Amino acid sequence: MPMNKQWILASRPEGAASAGNFALRSAPTSALADGQVLVRHHYLSLDPYMRGRMNDAKSYAAPQPLGQVMQGGTVGEVIESRSPLFSVGDKVVGYGGWQQYSVVDAAQPGVLRKIDDAHVSLSYYLGAVGMPGVTAWYGLVKIIAPRSGETLVVSAASGAVGSAFGALAKARGCRVVGIAGGAEKCRYVTDKLGFDACIDYRVHPDAKSLSQALKAACPDGIDGYFENVGGAIFDAVLSRTNAFARVALCGMIAGYDGAPLPLANPALILINRLRIEGFIVSEHMDIWPEALEELGALVGSGKFRPRESVAQGIESAPEAFLGLLRGRNFGKQLVQLI
């Protein structure tokens, strides 16, 4: 039985998360019971939602338990099987956590899914053709439901969700404007991802300045917004919405570290007759096949080649995660484990 390095949540953050909240331990993997498989992880996904679960607060998901392996999505290979459902050598995507190996009860619905790495490289199943991509798809298709020619805005545009949102929205004939941090990311968003414009929030430090930049980038106003961030960016975008604009809200990363970030002027929801809807993509499993088919085709055809930030080795996970929370990643943040 191989030795398995794993990161556990050692303490809950007070304010910003820090490296001291995590502890590395090593243990041999357990022997397989009937119906179980042993998966060796190739990539671990790091995602902003993980920060929310580090708090002991009421939320849609139970908090990450203290003293247990950090939860997270993984892709890998079955290296031992006592299940008729999976064979040794199968490539799989699952929820193996911040560790090198996981033992999985393979018959549980949804815990492990076979994937094909012939046309789509394995790591994309944690990004564009995985949870972040489906998140973008749901917000765009099921909440914003844009008509061709409408103007849509997405924050964190160079990230895993934002970049998929842009590709899906362009395929529907929309004008797509991104918001990202820094000139390099903004160049990437327009030049490589094909957005119509991108606003660097670092040169617009408050909602008023950002609102002016949005006015220039969205001359016909904003019809749909995919909210990833919260705070001043959310305020600025709302100030430029058209009547009957739709807002899909699936992350408020700016507020994870402590005090809630207020929304400055909720009266705009009435004034512009907005619809704002929060969602968690794991509660909408019915749409995953349709979303993954479109995303797989976009990536498989080479039309959409999202960037990845890949940290090396299980030891690097906490620092890579803290960097993600501070916007230091560039594209989907992964940890490569082998």
Add this chain to the structure above:
Amino acid sequence: MPMNKQWILASRPEGAASAGNFALRSAPTSALADGQVLVRHHYLSLDPYMRGRMNDAKSYAAPQPLGQVMQGGTVGEVIESRSPLFSVGDKVVGYGGWQQYSVVDAAQPGVLRKIDDAHVSLSYYLGAVGMPGVTAWYGLVKIIAPRSGETLVVSAASGAVGSAFGALAKARGCRVVGIAGGAEKCRYVTDKLGFDACIDYRVHPDAKSLSQALKAACPDGIDGYFENVGGAIFDAVLSRTNAFARVALCGMIAGYDGAPLPLANPALILINRLRIEGFIVSEHMDIWPEALEELGALVGSGKFRPRESVAQGIESAPEAFLGLLRGRNFGKQLVQLI
């Protein structure tokens, strides 16, 4: 031609509206052109939305123009007609404004509608069987769309919209909890309107205290909220929402007077996967017949007898309106003109 007393908007408020913003003038009604009718108003409706239009701010409706008659709903009687559509003696509901008479181009769609005062008294067409009632109906039926047994909350519960919301929600088998100002209004909401509970916001001066009171009144959490007020009440209700709760937002009276009131914790929209939707009932004319039919039946059968605050004489309109903005009315605020 009768002399017509009318209130004009003399100046825009800075901060709270005051009596000095209005000026009374008197002018003979103009002679009728072909197709016009002269309506003598019996009742003038006073509604919170009028405060919003006194500001010169971007909103869904154009601002009330300075120097012109204050806009507002009226019921009355046709006393002269040069239109084949209306006869002298017809009772009508329209949008005659803060004055004793109005001259109306009767062929314009939607400006004037004949009403039957045999089963429903005239004044109710400005309240329960008029715009406020339809507003409650739209928010309840089209946005909140409750299932029997769900818990719904409405602010300004003793007012025209809130009381209709309660009657419609009880008819659908919901638990309905009101929020109102003062013990007398709360007693009325539970004892006369039949709400299951009512919270007096005056004894709960902040969101935290209000949130505790809501916890007690809504032991199963809140599934739907009809937002009339904004501010601390909105914050407190959001803190008690269940997953997938719906919020219909049609007024934020607490913010009309000046600085926007922030929403303290918009992350709750994500955490509880809320849907928040702003609406203006005049943009949904297609649902008015269905809504008015249900509301007319509730009122006509005597099941729903909403209370009215009736000021006497056109001269009293500004003071009655300012009282409404401060919550001094008790039920639908009207001005009786004859």
